Amino acid sequence: MPRRTRNTYGRLLVRQRAIRIGVLAAAAAILVAGQPATANGTSTGERVVARYSFDQQLVNGGAVDESGLGHALRPIAADGGRLVLVAHDSGRAVRFPPRCSTAPCPRAVLSTDSTAALNPYTAALRYGASIRLTEPQTPTQTLLHKGARGTGARYELRLEGIGATPHCVIAGPQGRAIHAVAEGVNIADGRWHRLQCHRFSDMLQVIVDDLVRGTAPLPAHLSIVNRAALTIGATGSRQHNRQFHGVLDFVWISIG
Numbered sequence: 001m002p003r004r005t006r007n008t009y010g011r012l013l014v015r016q017r018a019i020r021i022g023v024l025a026a027a028a029a030i031l032v033a034g035q036p037a038t039a040n041g042t043s044t045g046e047r048v049v050a051r052y053s054f055d056q057q058l059v060n061g062g063a064v065d066e067s068g069l070g071h072a073l074r075p076i077a078a079d080g081g082r083l084v085l086v087a088h089d090s091g092r093a094v095r096f097p098p099r100c101s102t103a104p105c106p107r108a109v110l111s112t113d114s115t116a117a118l119n120p121y122t123a124a125l126r127y128g129a130s131i132r133l134t135e136p137q138t139p140t141q142t143l144l145h146k147g148a149r150g151t152g153a154r155y156e157l158r159l160e161g162i163g164a165t166p167h168c169v170i171a172g173p174q175g176r177a178i179h180a181v182a183e184g185v186n187i188a189d190g191r192w193h194r195l196q197c198h199r200f201s202d203m204l205q206v207i208v209d210d211l212v213r214g215t216a217p218l219p220a221h222l223s224i225v226n227r228a229a230l231t232i233g234a235t236g237s238r239q240h241n242r243q244f245h246g247v248l249d250f251v252w253i254s255i256g
Contacts, residue, residue, distance in 0.1 A: 045123075045256035046124065046126070046254050046255065046256035047254060047255065047256055048067045048252060048253070048254045049067055049069055049071070049117065049118055049253050049254060049255050050065055050067050050069065050071045050112075050118060050230065050251075050252065050253040051065065051066045051067045051251070051252040051253075052064070052065065052066065052073060052232070052250075052251045052252070053066060053091055053092075053249065053250055054085065054091070054092050054093055054094050054249060055091040055092055057085070057092075058072060058073075058074070060074060060075070061074075061075045061083065062074040062075055062110065063094075063110060065112075067252075069117065071112045071115065071117070071118065071230065072112065073110040073111060073112060073232060074110070074111060074112075075108060075109070075110055076108070076109050076110075076111055076236070076237045077106075077107065077108040077109075077237060078104075078106075078107045078108075078237045078238070079104040079105060079106050079107055080106045081097045081106035081107040081108035081237070081243075082097065082106070082108060083095070083096060083108050083110070083233075086247060088192075088247070088249050089249075091249075092249075093130075093132075093247050093248060093249035094110070094233070094247065094248050094249070095246075095247045096108055096233045096234075096243065096244045096245060096246065096247075096248065097243060097245065098245055099135070099137070099139075099245045103239070104239065105243070107234065107237050107238075107239075107241055107243055108233065108234070108237070108243075109231050109232065109233050109234035109235075109236060109237050109241065109243075110231065110232040110233055111229045111230070111231045111232070111236075112229045112230045112231075113229060114227050114228060114229050115227065115229065115230070116225070116226070116227050118146055118230055118253060118255075119146075119224060119225045119226065120155070120199070120224050120255045121223050121224065121225060122221050122222065122223050123255050123256055124198075124199065124200040124201075124255070124256060125155065125197075125198075125199040125200075125224070125253075125254075125255055126196060126197065126198050126199075126252075126253070126254045126255075127144055127155065127157060127196070127197050127252065127253040127254070128144075128157065128194065128195050128196035128197060128207070128250075128251070128252060129143050129144060129157065129195055129232075129248055129249070129250060129251040129252075130192055130193065130194050130195070130248070130249045130250040131143060131187065131192070131193055131195060131244075131246055131247065131248050131249075132190065132191065132192045132193070132246055132247045133159075133164050133187055133188040133189070133190070133245070133246035133247075134188075134190045134246070135188060135190075136162045136163070136164075136188050137159065137161070137162060137163075137164045137188050137245065138161065138162055139242070139243075140158055140159070140160050140242045141158060141159040141160075141164065141242055141243065141244045141245060141246075142156065142157075142158045142231070142233070142234050142235050142241075142242040142243075142244060143157045143158060143159065143195070143232070143233065143244055143248065143251075144156065144157040144230070144231075144232055144251060144253075145157075145158075145230070145231045145234075145235050146226070146228060146229075146230045146231075146253075147171070147224070147226045147228050148226060148228055149235045149236075150175070151175040152171070152173065152175050152226055153171055153172055153173050153175075153223065153224045153225050153226050154169070154170075154171050154224065154226060154228070155169065155170050155171075155197070155199070155224055156168075156169040156170075157169070157195060157197050158242065159187060159244075162188070163185070163186035163187065163188055164186070164187040164188040165181060165182055165183070165185060165186075165187070166181075166182040166185060166187060166195050166206050166208055166213070167179050167180070167181055167182075167206065168180040168197035168198075168199075168204055168205070168206040168214075168216075170199055170204055170218060170222065170224065171224075172219065172222045172223060172224065173223065173225070178204060178216050178217075178218055179216060180197070180204040180205055180206040180214045180215055180216040181206065181214045181216075182206045182208050182213035182214045183213070183214055184213075185208050185213050187208075193208060193209055194207075194208070194209050194210065194250075195207070195208055196208075199218065201218075201220060202217055202218050202219065202220040203215060203216075203217065203218060204216045204217075204218050230253075232248070232251055233248060
């Protein structure tokens, strides 16, 4: 083969290889945007620090912490709010008060005692729940909250807007909230959905039905420390408590 032909052929191979690598890289980027994220994909030091299936009920109507670490939930209600146990899979789930358009609205929340034991500090953090909503929603609704509302360090899983868009929210000591948002995901469709937040290194992910649906950058050493109670289904029992209006099950938190 003449030298010029060999050189031309060699350049063609290099170009084809570069194109092939570029195509593979683009495909990998697409896969990352919708990659599966399983609850069992845990790091070596990760441990569950709170877990509630609501199948074991306390005498006062609260829920047992099935992690064994004693973070039992107790019900707190106001203005006629009620928590109702309903069948789900082979066990039970909790139905929170329905939407209300005229104040004072019924309110109900499940809460632990104030605790520092559920603080992740700078460690990796996962938390999540399974939920079902049967109608379009508009107000902000809290599923899980640990920290002072609006100020100071906290972590939270909440829903916003008509489609009940999942938001994973992290804030450090200065209180500046960082959101990972599941854009384009409609949760208010009458079906059960698994929601999860994953904070690791310098990243926050929101995961819906085992797929990563949104990410946000975090400061690498952001520390989450507070003595607030963990609340489920609202931020508390006072007015404007960001009440959840659906059915909730399988709430959990893991650290490490």
